[in-house]
Amino acid sequence: MFGLDKKDTSLLIVVALLTLLAPFILNPFPSDSAMAQFNAGYPDLMQRFVIFGIFAVGFNILFGLTGYLSFGHAAFLGVGSYSAVWMFKLLSYNIIPAVVLAVIIAGLFSLLIGFISLRRSGIYFSILTLAFAQMSFALAYSVLSNPKFNLTNGETGLQVYADDPQWLHGANMPDVPHLFGLSMRSTYTLELGPWAFDFNTGYYICAIVMMVAFYLAIRIFRSPFGMMLRAVKSNQQRMNYTGLNTRPYTLAAFVISGMYAGLAGGLMAAMDPLAGAERMQWTASGEVVLMTILGGAGTLIGPVLGAGFIKYFENIFSKINDNVLHGWFAFLPDGLEDFVVTIIHPFVGKGWHLTLGLLFMMVVIFLPGGLVEGGQRLAAWVRSKRNKGQDDETTGKTEPAE
Amino acid sequence: MDAFLIQILNGLDKGSAYALIALGLTLIFGTLGVVNFAHGALFMVGAFCAVTLQRVLTLSFETVDETQKDFLGNPLKVKTPYVESWFGPEAGAWIIDWAVPLAVLIAIPIMLLVGYVMERGLIKHFYKRPHADQILVTFGLAIVIQEIVKYFFGANPIQTPPPDALNGVANLGAALGMEIVYPVWRIVYFCFSVLIIGGIFAFLQFTTFGMVVRAGMADRETVGLLGINIDRKFTIMFGIAAAVAGLAGVMYGPINPPNYHMGMDFLVLSFVVVVVGGMGSLPGAVLAGFLLGILESFASTTWATTTIPGINQIIIYLVAIIVLLTRPRGLMGRKGVMEE
Structure with a gap:
């Protein structure tokens, strides 16, 4: 189907089913039960799953295929968000021009950065991309927000104000991001007995975009171009000696992954029309690296799994506090209960990053192929x-x- | 002229921190061939050694002083630090006052130990793995160290004041007939870092141990074949590099109150410094550290920021990009290091 072989088609279908039925799958517990806090089926979180999935799939095209470890991909995400919000400010709240411009601008930006960074490989490349991303962050955070030329609105973040022109804003269009009048925030809640399932327009638009992005990624993986990128990963020197210039291939991979990041950034702005500089900080770049490695770099489904895994546990772990822990371990004798809660306490709630760091180290040390390798x-x-x-x-x- | 000198001085203290961290990074990279993303965390751990020592020294017990009354007329409770009761009030107060310089003494063994454990426990297993894996695992380790420190010390910066004697400002230009008023502690920091850098270079140049390490950096295999346990020497070098970063952190506390993410903030810049100086070149790291520190301070002058707004935020990255594009090996990089 669609030029894919049988295995890839079934993978695509599985991913499609999972994303389309996500409101059911992620809400397995009745909303009034004690387990309801493990539900992840609310629109905001589901949107984050798929948006970061797109981001990680794109990053994987660069890192997984060519082995070039970029530590500055968040810059493209941020640029995408900024350009999308500018489209909202200038044209209208329709998300089509916003997302399209986000992809184009992020593509151009990554062309520029990739052209310079790809002159070096290995650790130099990582540090160059890191330097570029930090520079973009500094530019967005302070330099480009001076009163004379306010492109990013600095610390406050770029957002749409009532006195913005919005030239194409239709009279009967909603005042939130929409697709030809279909608001991103409209949610239909289906109540089935004690269960409540949310079907959110924004989520479904992101999900469809992610499926297209995922399909394109499969095609890239299976194409001769993808094969060439793998060859760069396994032995670039030999490629050069056979008289082949690898730079255009790596640059193309860099730009494609930059455009994926821009797409993710644009969608993020479409879900919530606000763009802040902190999206470009290098910790954000580190996060997408974590997602890709955790899921399994170089595999198709890995980055999506990694993104979902990190975002889900980030959400769940942050919610667990001491009271919840005491509730769980109430069956233990009192002294032991307190002891267990004290042990677990640093790892949950605000300590989620500690758990994440440990988990990440474990994966890199013992399971370099990530969750996918673990599954295999x-x-x-x-x-x-x-x-x-x-x-x-x-x-x-x-x-x-x- | 005065303003010019002040800017150079301003650059020197930040430059010292860059140079010390970059020196440690280069030592690790030159000996073990590992890119250590957790080096900033070591810098931060050093700073928190000072914080810990300060807290330990100010541990105190309460006594009821009958001669003094608080505003309700009850006898006043007076806190006396243990050190004051042990060594007498004056010596005790002096020890508390000099907590930060004293922390240098405890930071050296602690950081050596931390470095040793880190190398033997984790980094050792990553020599044969690709650079990307090394980056990733040390990045994970940096997150873990950072979060542990955050758990114990909280997220807010903690003040670590310098000793009173070194807390004021001094007029450096008095002898030259100029007015250059500058905080004493920053000068101390600069001198301290010059001392450490000089010590490291002397150690590598004039001791047998240093000679073997230099030989190992040039050709590890041959040194190994000559019957020298080079791995052991390199492990010790890792400890020393960790100690250098830690000491840089200890003494930096009074300039900038330590918080849990100070390491990460410095790490990115220190990497840029290493790359500008040339990967694997020790003099290059030191030179680039001071150079970029001074450039940054010149870019922060009002003249520069009004001409190009925000230039102080991006100057280091700009310089790094220009250097890498014109001199791909950095200022003093050697041929054959990280060329693949």
Whole structure:
């Protein structure tokens, strides 16, 4: 289907089903039960899942295929957000021009940065992209927000004000981001007994965009171009010696991933028309690296999994406080209960980053292929257990992580 | 002229911090070939050594002083730090006053130990892995260290005042007939860092240990074949690099109150410094550190910021980009280091 082989088609269909049915899947607990805090099916979080999924899929095209570790991808996300909000300010709240401009501007910006950074490889490349991103952050945060030339609105963040021109603003259009009148914030809540499922327009638009982005990523992975990028990863020197200039390929990969980041930034602004400089900070770049590594760099589904995983646990862990912990461990004797809660306390709530850092280190140390490799190992283990009695020759032979 | 000198002085203290961190980064990179993203965290841990020592020294017990009354007429409770009761009030007060310089003494063994544990426990397993993995695991470690410090010390900056004797300002230009008034502690910091940098270079140049390390940096395999346990020496160098970063942090506390993310803030800039100086070149790291510090301070003058708004925020990155594009190996980079 769509020029994909059978395996990729089924992967695409699985992803499509998961995203389209997400409001059901992420809301397994009745809304009045104690487990309701583990529900993730509310619009804001679901939007973040898919938007960061797009971001990570794009980052993976650069890092997973070519092995160039960029530490400055958040800059493109930020640029995308800023350009989208400017479209809201100048034209109208319709998201189409905003997202399109976000992709174009982020693409141009990444062309410029990639052209310079890709002259160097390895650690130099990482540091150059980091320097560029920090510079963009400094520019957005203070330099470009002076009264004479206010492009970013500095610390406050860029937002739409009532006296903005909005030349194409229709009379009967809503005053929030919309798609031809369909507001991003409109949510239809389906109540089924104790369950409540939210169907949000913004989420579904992001989900459709993500499926298209994911489809394109599959095509890139399977194309000769993708093959060339993999060759750059495995041995760039040999490529150069065979008389092939690898720079256009890596630059193309860089620009594509920059455009994905811009798309994510544009969608982020479309969901909430506000763009702040902190989106460009290098911790934000680090986050997308974490997502990609955690899910499995170089695999198709890995980055999406990683993005979902991090955003879900960020949300859940931040909500757990001491009272919740005491509730869970109430069955233990009093002294032991307090002790267990004291042990766990630093890792939850505000300590989520500690857990994330530890988790990330564990993954890099023990599971370089991320969650996907973990899944494959688990599957191989289960298979070898099952086949033990049948004397099967193929056991233990696992697919290498791509 | 006065203003010119002041700007150079302003650049020197920040430049010292850059130079010290970059020196440690280069030592680690030159010996072990590892890119240490957790080096900023070591700088921060050093600063928090000073904070901890200060807290320990000011631990006190309460006594009821019958001669003094508070405003309600009850006997006043007086807090006396333990050190004052042990060493007498004057010596005790002096010790508390000099907490930051004294922290240097405890920071050296602590940081050596931290560096040793880090190398043996974690970094050792990453020599054969790609640079990307090294970056990622040390990045994760940096997050973990940062969050642990945040858990124990909170998110707000903690004041660590310098000793009273070094707290004022001094007129440096008096001998030259000029008016250059400058905080004493910053001058102390500069002298301290020059001392450490000189010490490291002397150590590498004039001791047998340093000679072996230099030989190992040039050709690790041959040194190993000559029957020298080079891994052990490199582990110790990692500890020393950690100690350098830690000391830079200890003494930086009075200039800028330590908070848990100060390491990350410095790390990015220190990497830029290393790259500008040339990967693997120790003199390059020091030179670039001071150079960029001074450039940054010149870019912060009102003249510069009114001509190009915000130039002080981006000057270092701009310089780094220009240097890398015109001299890809950095100012003093050697051929063959990180060229793949």
